[in-house]
Amino acid sequence: MRKGQTKGEEGLSKPVRTRVKQSQYEELEKLVKQSKGETMSSLVRKILEDRPIKVFRHDESLDLVMEELAANRAEIRSIGININQMAKLFNTYPELKLKIFYANRGYERYLLLEYKIDKLLEKVDALAKRWLSE
Numbered sequence: 559m560r561k562g563q564t565k566g567e568e569g570l571s572k573p574v575r576t577r578v579k580q581s582q583y584e585e586l587e588k589l590v591k592q593s594k595g596e597t598m599s600s601l602v603r604k605i606l607e608d609r610p611i612k613v614f615r616h617d618e619s620l621d622l623v624m625e626e627l628a629a630n631r632a633e634i635r636s637i638g639i640n641i642n643q644m645a646k647l648f649n650t651y652p653e654l655k656l657k658i659f660y661a662n663r664g665y666e667r668y669l670l671l672e673y674k675i676d677k678l679l680e681k682v683d684a685l686a687k688r689w690l691s692e
Contacts, residue, residue, distance in 0.1 A: 637671045
């Protein structure tokens with residue numbers, strides 16, 4: 559697509575030039591930086607057309623928390639896989655002693671899983687309070 563053409567609209571053939579105060583320009587620059595894929599021209603066009611502007615925020619303080627949540631998710635997933643494997647073994651063996659053995663191991667894993675999920679829910683609860691308070 560050539561410069562001055564937009565998808566689904568007539569070409570943008572009429573340039574508009576204006577001057578703004580330094581504070582207004584800084585505010586527009588800030589919006590451009592916070593909007594993905596926006597240019598100053600497209601931002602001003604959206605403002606003139608009264609269209610919504612999407613602003614993306616990245617809170618670096620949450621990076622560590624998000625990594626920890628991802629690690630917890632992976633750990634919970636692996637524990638769930640282990641429980642499924644033990645359930646398969648439990649159902650494979652007809653002997654009562656082996657069934658009791660795998661049932662006990664499965665229960666131990668379940669208790670570990672329950673603890674991990676409780677920890678995860680505490681973190682999500684703290685994050686929800688933080689996000690919803692803004």
